[in-house]
Amino acid sequence: MLEAFQLPFMQRALLAGLLVGGLASYLGVLVVQRRLSFLGDGLAHAAFAGVALGLLLRQEPLWVAIPFAVGIALLITWVREQSSLGDDTAIGIFFAVSVALGVLLISLRQGFAPDAVAYLFGSILTVTPTDLQVMGLLALLMLLLAPLWRYWAYATFDRELALADRLPVLRHDYLLSALIALVVVVSVKVVGVVLIAAFVVIPAATARLISQTFAAMTVSAILIGTLSVLPGLVAAYTLDVPAGSAIVLTQALLFGLALALRR
Amino acid sequence: MAAPAVEIEQYSVRFGEFQALQEVSLEVPEGAFVAIVGPNGAGKSTLLKALLGLERGSMRDGPTRVVGRIRVFGHPPREVPPGWVGYVPQVKGFDRSFPALAIEVVVSGLRRHWPFRIGREERRQAAEVLEKVGALHLANRRLGGLSGGELQRVYLARSLIRQPRLLLLDEPATGVDVVGEADLYRHLEAYQAERGATILMITHDWEAAQHHASAVLVLNRRVVGYGPPEKVLCHECLSQAFGHVGHAHQVVLGGR
Ligand SMILES: Nc1ncnc2c1ncn2[C@@H]1O[C@H](COP(=O)(O)OP(=O)(O)OP(=O)(O)O)[C@@H](O)[C@H]1O
Ligand SMILES: [Mg+2]
Numbered sequence: 001m002l003e004a005f006q007l008p009f010m011q012r013a014l015l016a017g018l019l020v021g022g023l024a025s026y027l028g029v030l031v032v033q034r035r036l037s038f039l040g041d042g043l044a045h046a047a048f049a050g051v052a053l054g055l056l057l058r059q060e061p062l063w064v065a066i067p068f069a070v071g072i073a074l075l076i077t078w079v080r081e082q083s084s085l086g087d088d089t090a091i092g093i094f095f096a097v098s099v100a101l102g103v104l105l106i107s108l109r110q111g112f113a114p115d116a117v118a119y120l121f122g123s124i125l126t127v128t129p130t131d132l133q134v135m136g137l138l139a140l141l142m143l144l145l146a147p148l149w150r151y152w153a154y155a156t157f158d159r160e161l162a163l164a165d166r167l168p169v170l171r172h173d174y175l176l177s178a179l180i181a182l183v184v185v186v187s188v189k190v191v192g193v194v195l196i197a198a199f200v201v202i203p204a205a206t207a208r209l210i211s212q213t214f215a216a217m218t219v220s221a222i223l224i225g226t227l228s229v230l231p232g233l234v235a236a237y238t239l240d241v242p243a244g245s246a247i248v249l250t251q252a253l254l255f256g257l258a259l260a261l262r263r
Numbered sequence: 264m265a266a267p268a269v270e271i272e273q274y275s276v277r278f279g280e281f282q283a284l285q286e287v288s289l290e291v292p293e294g295a296f297v298a299i300v301g302p303n304g305a306g307k308s309t310l311l312k313a314l315l316g317l318e319r320g321s322m323r324d325g326p327t328r329v330v331g332r333i334r335v336f337g338h339p340p341r342e343v344p345p346g347w348v349g350y351v352p353q354v355k356g357f358d359r360s361f362p363a364l365a366i367e368v369v370v371s372g373l374r375r376h377w378p379f380r381i382g383r384e385e386r387r388q389a390a391e392v393l394e395k396v397g398a399l400h401l402a403n404r405r406l407g408g409l410s411g412g413e414l415q416r417v418y419l420a421r422s423l424i425r426q427p428r429l430l431l432l433d434e435p436a437t438g439v440d441v442v443g444e445a446d447l448y449r450h451l452e453a454y455q456a457e458r459g460a461t462i463l464m465i466t467h468d469w470e471a472a473q474h475h476a477s478a479v480l481v482l483n484r485r486v487v488g489y490g491p492p493e494k495v496l497c498h499e500c501l502s503q504a505f506g507h508v509g510h511a512h513q514v515v516l517g518g519r
């Protein structure tokens with residue numbers, strides 16, 4: 001089994017899985033606690049539309065998908081702030097628009113549907129060095145922004161108290177949604193559009209079951225998100241099943257365990 | 264002469280088509296204990312939020328329009344050092360699923376952000392103030408497991424730990440038992456004696472307002488009455504505020 005990880009593509013897969021798992025569960029803590037679980041799904045589909053656009057324009061899909069998804073994330077946040085529609089509705093609208101746009105773009109050109117489908121379900125074993133570099137940069141950025149956790153947590157606990165203490169809550173909301181979009185886009189290649197939300201939500205939900213404090217929840221979510229990658233990858237390699245599915249099912253198993261063992 | 268703690272001049276707030284506050288003017292001298300009373304929807308919470316610089320609210324029913332002038336210790340609300348003001352929000356459908364210990368909530372009042380870890384000195388300060396409000400035993404309890412009254416004590420400790428010059432309390436006695444309410448006033452009066460702080464407190468408990476406050480503000484979108492309790496809590500003022508004065512208020516006022 002160990003020799004499998006001497007293969008460069010397996011090493012890249014493992015590293016990508018760890019980075020994406022860690023990033024998604026870190027932000028997932030805020031997503032879950034703010035009841036924005038649907039946001040992961042919405043942005044994944046925005047990423048999909050971006051990828052379709054990139055393929056149509058014959059560009060590297062990532063470079064098109066990143067600005068596209070970040071733009072949609074900012075728009076969702078803007079609509080949320082401007083109206084009383086509710087988060088799920090604002091997200092749902094852009095979710096639908098993105099899917100419609102993605103399908104339309106795919107239909108415009110014959111021949112690249114298989115590429116686009118690969119993004120729907122992800123293919124962790126085809127992660128390129130460029131993909132890894134982008135993930136690494138994003139992880140670095142998140143590390144640099146780690147001091148902001150305390151403000152994000154405060155506004156998540158009670159938005160009004162945070163505002164009363166002069167926290168620029170709105171600016172933080174925009175920043176957070178842009179970061180979530182970035183993480184979702186770089187994860188699409190690894191887990192696929194349909195499973196991204198699981199990466200964001202399940203480790204955080206599991207962590208909440210076993211944590212007394214928000215700090216503990218954050219740390220455990222990152223641990224769960226990264227630790228479930230290895231067994232998932234091994235299962236994928238030995239049983240020849242899609243890695244994204246195997247990892248998500250591992251996460252779900254941990255969730256079930258936490259639910260059962262919780263005091 | 265020092266600026267009054269709170270100065271409000273011709274202050275109005277409109278939420279869309281709805282006039283929540285109309286031409287409210289009032290001045291609160293430093294060291295006063297003002298009880299704010301009035302019917303539901305009278306704009307009491309809106310007024311406190313205005314003092315915190317939160318008047319713009321969310322765009323629930325169209326844009327919020329605000330006119331008038333507010334000064335807190337001579338500053339516009341948003342320019343008041345946040346450490347000067349302690350705030351206990353109205354109990355609302357707050358998110359009990361947020362994983363937090365009571366002591367973290369208290370420390371967040373000191374730091375003005377959320378603690379990742381709590382240092383020894385902070386722990387000592389938090390314990391001290393929790394003790395003062397009779398909630399030391401709650402320090403390491405999960406927030407989600409606290410009763411309504413316990414929660415109010417923790418929030419009060421949270422607002423006191425920064426030793427504010429101005430305390431804004433939105434129905435802090437809600438859900439607190441009779442002993443707890445007596446305690447609450449005792450803590451507030453002790454804190455006020457110690458720091459010379461100014462207190463603005465929204466309450467529906469007229470009797471307590473009458474006994475403890477140095478002034479009462481009767482609010483119903485506009486100022487119906489403002490002054491010493493015995494002057495303001497008269498029959499006419501109350502019927503003007505509420506349309507009619509129910510039996511309960513007659514009982515409250517009956518003794519005078
Ligand atoms: N952001 C907002 N958008 C629209 N309407 C609002 C907003 N905030 C408050 N209101 C309305 O303004 C009115 C006054 O609200 P406020 O919360 O100040 O009342 P209150 O006096 O505190 O009442 P209660 O005793 O029930 O707490 C209410 O009718 C409320 O619905
Ligand atoms: Mg209120």
